[in-house]
Amino acid sequence: MKERVTLDHPKEKISKQHLTEEWVGKIYTWLCIIVLIVTIFSMVYFVASRGLTTFFRGVNVWEFISGLRWQPDAKPPIFGALPFIFGSFSTSIMAALIAAPLGFCAAIFMTEIMPKYGRRYLQPVIELLAGIPSVVYGFVGLSIIVPFLRDTFPGQGLGLAAGAIVLSIMILPTITTIATDALSALPGGLKEGSYALGATRWQTIYRIVLPTTFPALMTGVVLGISRAFGEALAVQMVIGNAPFLPRSLFDSTSTLTSVITLSMGNTVMNSPHNNALWSLALILMLMTFVFVFIVRWLERRTKI
């Protein structure tokens, strides 16, 4: 009864210690965040300044983006990046078109149909796919998918289709994992509500489960596309690396990433060719920003 609570700590030392700890923590966090921000900004600045050099030295932006011919060794060199831009977009989007239905079905299987076995066996297997190095994917693609395409369809096997297939396997884990999380985060009451109205399981899945989680499913697809967009090695191994617009699915072509990895070792810093590669890198980076914004926007719509 007579004890009174007081803020004057009997030991002032301890009080001081708390204050120091508080400050040390604060300063440490601030330092880390500053390092991080400086790194990101210098990266962006570097890529942008290098990438823009091409355009300051007389290459027209529109011609660069829409040009069909890429002849860096011609006199004067010609830089038309459309085949690469097209290659990047078409392989990534086709990969997503292949992987999305597979991933969604895997997610439905794991959450709705056989949660026990799906979660225990299928999910670890699919997540394992994410850990396989891209060079292995490329190698497998080169030894299995390319010969298969060569024997089945006209063409050499190396090309757009091979790239899209390899990429689709690579992005399958991203799409599946995000879809699985989205489906299992669905409030249980919604499904019960649908069943209680006399809906069958499939009706419930395609009328309630999929529409309600749609933005989250799309987030997975966009993240998958952006991963495919940035993938270099595996694609470069199977796409054929011809600097032309492909005339069919089985025609050789190139992507932004494959051109950069192939040519960067052969150019001299500050040469027009080198600068042009930086311009491709700049396009890649800007596209990645766009993907990040799309994902952000989708995530905001996902909030239930």
Add this chain to the structure above:
Amino acid sequence: MPNNGLYVRDLSVYYGKKQAVKEINLDFAAKEVTALIGPSGCGKSTFLRSLNRMNDLIGDARITGEIWIEDKNINDPSVDVVLLRQKIGMVWQRPNPFHKSIYENIAFGPRYHGIKNKKQLNEIVETSLRKAALWEETKDRLHQSALSLSGGQQQRLCIARSLAVKPKIILMDEPASALDPVSTAKIEELISELKQDYCIIIVTHNMHQAARISDKTAFFFMGELVEFDDTQKMFTNPSKKQTDDYISGRFG
């Protein structure tokens, strides 16, 4: 047996090895409200869920015994669960409207059962909302998201949604326990009105609510049915001491 009710014979529900509901015998009459009361974990919700076979969705639940509705035992393997659930509507503790418009929430069930005619659907939406006393509040915003409604309105929407498939029986699992007193009063009023057309079975933790709205009351304890009688008798002069203790708040 008179028609239009629900008759439960020797119903037991097991979760794995645990017996959650023990050999229950109960008759529910049409046009009556029956309240199921009892402490948490006494099996009353499990019992309720087995009446429209929602327990099928839980992997290791096992059910024995018979539930008769319209001369059919719903636990018979030949019964189509989908058709059964049309006849027996259900409303939960937490309102669970679909993430669609108010209109689509109501039209959802009828659409499944093959009604595509726009005019017919409009009619069903209106009558269901009217029956749930929600029409006046929502008639000008039928195509807005159901999530824009208040909690109490959402719950009435869920009731309207279950009415849209023309059930005979409505199961309610603590339908007002997540709502404020005003919304609760509205739901209770609604239940008293719906009673004229439906057989209503309601699980509630609120003794006053049970006393106010129900005609019959069943008291569950540890998976067993302790007492079942007219609500008035149960609350004034129960025949078992256990019931008396629970109702007057001496345990549970």
